[in-house]
Amino acid sequence: MSQINSGWLTILPSGRWYLQDTRLKPYRRNGKRIMLNLGPCNVHKPLFIGLPAQAPGRIRTRIRWKWSNDNIKMGPLIGILTVGYGSTFRGNRENFKDIFLAGKKLGALVYVFTPASIDWEKNCVRGFVYDEKQGVWAESEFPFPHVVYNRVPTRKEEMKEEVSSALTKISSMPGVTLFNMHFFNKQALFATLGRLEQTHHFLPETRKLDTLTRLRSFCSRYPLVYLKPVTGKAGKGIMRLEQINNRWQLRRVYARTSITKHFASIDAVWEHIEQTVKKKKYIIQQGINLARYKGRPFDIRVLVQKNGNGEWGITGIGIRQAGAHSITTHVPRGGSIQSPARVFNHLYGERAVSIFAKIEDAAMIVARSLADEINCLAEMSMDLGLTTDGMLWFFEANAKPEKFDEPAIRQSSLKTLIQYAQHVSSLHPKLNIQVG
Numbered sequence: 001m002s003q004i005n006s007g008w009l010t011i012l013p014s015g016r017w018y019l020q021d022t023r024l025k026p027y028r029r030n031g032k033r034i035m036l037n038l039g040p041c042n043v044h045k046p047l048f049i050g051l052p053a054q055a056p057g058r059i060r061t062r063i064r065w066k067w068s069n070d071n072i073k074m075g076p077l078i079g080i081l082t083v084g085y086g087s088t089f090r091g092n093r094e095n096f097k098d099i100f101l102a103g104k105k106l107g108a109l110v111y112v113f114t115p116a117s118i119d120w121e122k123n124c125v126r127g128f129v130y131d132e133k134q135g136v137w138a139e140s141e142f143p144f145p146h147v148v149y150n151r152v153p154t155r156k157e158e159m160k161e162e163v164s165s166a167l168t169k170i171s172s173m174p175g176v177t178l179f180n181m182h183f184f185n186k187q188a189l190f191a192t193l194g195r196l197e198q199t200h201h202f203l204p205e206t207r208k209l210d211t212l213t214r215l216r217s218f219c220s221r222y223p224l225v226y227l228k229p230v231t232g233k234a235g236k237g238i239m240r241l242e243q244i245n246n247r248w249q250l251r252r253v254y255a256r257t258s259i260t261k262h263f264a265s266i267d268a269v270w271e272h273i274e275q276t277v278k279k280k281k282y283i284i285q286q287g288i289n290l291a292r293y294k295g296r297p298f299d300i301r302v303l304v305q306k307n308g309n310g311e312w313g314i315t316g317i318g319i320r321q322a323g324a325h326s327i328t329t330h331v332p333r334g335g336s337i338q339s340p341a342r343v344f345n346h347l348y349g350e351r352a353v354s355i356f357a358k359i360e361d362a363a364m365i366v367a368r369s370l371a372d373e374i375n376c377l378a379e380m381s382m383d384l385g386l387t388t389d390g391m392l393w394f395f396e397a398n399a400k401p402e403k404f405d406e407p408a409i410r411q412s413s414l415k416t417l418i419q420y421a422q423h424v425s426s427l428h429p430k431l432n433i434q435v436g
Contacts, residue, residue, distance in 0.1 A: 007109050009063040009074070011129070011140055012055055017073070018048045018064065025049075037071040040175030041123035041145030049070055057138055059129045061104040064422070076425035078103060078110045078418070079127065079145030081166075087137060089128065091153045095403055099149075100130045108421055110308045111142050115166035118144075149176045149417070151400060155183050155231050171376060177424040179306075179378035180399040186230050187283050190395060192373050199369050200326055201241040202362055202413035204286035209277050212270045214284065218267050219243070224287030227273070229280045235303050237280060241269065242287070250331040274355060274369045285395075291388045292421065293343045297322050299316060300386065301342070302363040305379040308419030316409030319343050337405055355390055362392055364433055370397065378420055379413075 007021030017036060023033075033404045036047035052058070066072045080099060081090035089112055096112050102109035111127035118125050123144045128137040148170050152158045158167075171178045190206040193199040205212060209227060218225050218239065229237040240251045248263045250272070276282075290297035298321040307313045319338040344352035363382060371377045381401030385393040404410050 004064050006062055006064050008051070009061050009109065010052055010191070011059045012052060013057040013138070016048055016052070017045065018050060018052050019074075020049075020051045021065070032060050035071045037068060037073045039077055039123070040173065041144050042430070043123055043143040044071070057131065057134075058139055058369065059131060059140070061109055061129075062107045063109055064107040074109075076108045077143060077147050077419045078143040078147045078149060078323060078422045079125065079142075080110065080112045080151050081170075082112060082114055082151050082153065083160075083163060084114055086126075087128070087139065089114055089137075089244050090157075091151050092135075092403075095151070097130050098403070098414055099417065100409075101132075102418050106415065106418045106422075108418050109142075110147070111140075111315075112137070113142070113145075113431050115162045120169075124150065143171070144176065144210060146176065147421040147426060149421075150178065150180050150182075156245070158183060177378075177421075178376050180380070181374075181376040182399065183231070184380075184397055184399045186228060186396065187281075189370075190283070193366065193369065193394070196369050196373075198365050199394070202366070202392065203287055203396070204393055206283055206285045209284040210284040215270055216266050218284050218286070221247070222286050224289070226285045227277065227282050228285060229282055231281070239273070240287070247299045258303050288393050289387065291347055291386045293319075293338060293346065294369055298338060298343065300359060300384040301381055301404070302359065302384060303379070303401060303409060303413055304363050304367040305413065305416045306420045306423075307416050308423050310420070310423050312364055312371070313416070314363060315413050316404055316406060317356070317359060318404055318406055318409060319354050347388075351390060355386070358390070358392055359384060362394065366394060368396065377415070 005021060005023060007019050007024070010020065011019040012018070026310040033045045035044050037044055050374060060226055061207075063074055064076075065072050077100070080091075082089050082095055082183060084090040100110040109129075110131045113125040113127040117127065125142055126139060127142045128139050131138045134359060150167065152163055153273040157163055167178070167181060187208055190203060194203055194206075196405065204247070205218075207218070209215060223243040224385055225241050227239040227241060238252075242249050248266060248269050250261045250269060251261065252259045261272070263272065290299060292298070298319050301320055305315050305317040317340050319340050321336050321338050342357070344355050348355050362384065366382060367380060370380070377399065378399050379401065382397040385395055387393075404413065
């Protein structure tokens with residue numbers, strides 16, 4: 001029984017683990033004690049064979065297993081790392097639930113845990129799994145996971161000593177794969193890509209915005225610039241500065257629209273924004289006149305993930321079109337979702353296929369380049385822009401992408417995440433798998 005098998009795991013509130021698989025029936029009949037070898041730290045515990053009686057709060061999931069040195073190894077165990085205490089853990093619970101259910105379908109045990117729940121001496125965590133019948137998160141003790149998926153929700157939380165220390169410790173644990181280590185910093189991201197021959201030509205000029213001289217220099221060369229917070233998210237805090245009829249128009253993102261002010265000079269603009277850009281830390285970026293679909297600009301969102309072979313691949317490409325009164329394409333800011341095929345065919349005709357290929361090539365180059373420079377990367381989303389003539393630009397990347405609204409991309413992303421975890425754990429999905 002050296003091959004990988006797939007059976008049903010039942011976890012009882014008492015802490016007992018049961019494995020249901022027809023191949024294990026002889027061991028149940030002869031009463032032989034089976035030990036379970038769990039997680040990268042080789043935590044051992046008794047394994048009970050079969051399906052236990054119905055019990056409130058029990059959790060069932062499909063799981064991969066194989067024999068190893070007279071023990072059963074099981075996994076992968078995937079821990080979603082967030083913050084909080086006990087059942088008040090924070091983060092996108094709908095996303096966590098989707099990942100748990102994808103694991104259940106594909107043979108991985110997924111649980112949510114926090115730095116506060118880690119017992120470093122015992123190599124275990126107090127974690128939460130989703131109870132579909134009750135619609136609640138059930139708590140139990142779990143071994144340290146093979147894969148830790150960093151979904152700490154904010155930069156502020158990620159920088160706290162407890163979280164930062166836990167991430168550093170996890171990243172050095174033998175047999176544990178951590179992704180992704182940190183949020184990206186826009187300024188550092190552009191500095192990294194700007195140094196690389198294979199990526200610098202995709203980049204609009206981008207610099208730290210900290211002086212009037214820098215603002216004046218950019219605006220003397222570009223009639224359109226964007227001001228972006230270094231640690232911004234979902235378009236919050238973005239400003240668009242444009243010269244129109246010898247005046248400077250400043251538009252700020254506000255909810256699903258924007259606020260517009262006009263200034264006679266760059267000095268007046270600086271006086272208005274100086275405190276904001278110094279307090280929040282901003283970059284200034286060359287503005288690009290994007291191609292428009294039905295009169296509104298759009299950009300391209302690409303999801304790139306490591307797959308079941310441990311290689312980078314394109315999971316999905318989406319279009320986000322700016323709202324009627326918005327300066328960004330983010331859906332929470334009034335943007336809308338469009339079909340890439342429809343948009344590209346409408347704008348580029350026979351060139352649509354080559355446009356798709358150009359986008360995919362650029363996204364793969366950026367992903368591989370960043371992975372060479374930054375540890376622990378396994379997925380990212382990125383924002384790209386197209387001009388009317390088909391020139392491609394890179395605007396941003398996100399190490400903790402929000403879920404895509406397109407159902408096909410969403411389902412593919414969940415499957416890819418689980419398959420990558422299977423790849424980096426010892427239970428590889430491409431071995432001989434038999435489903436019981």
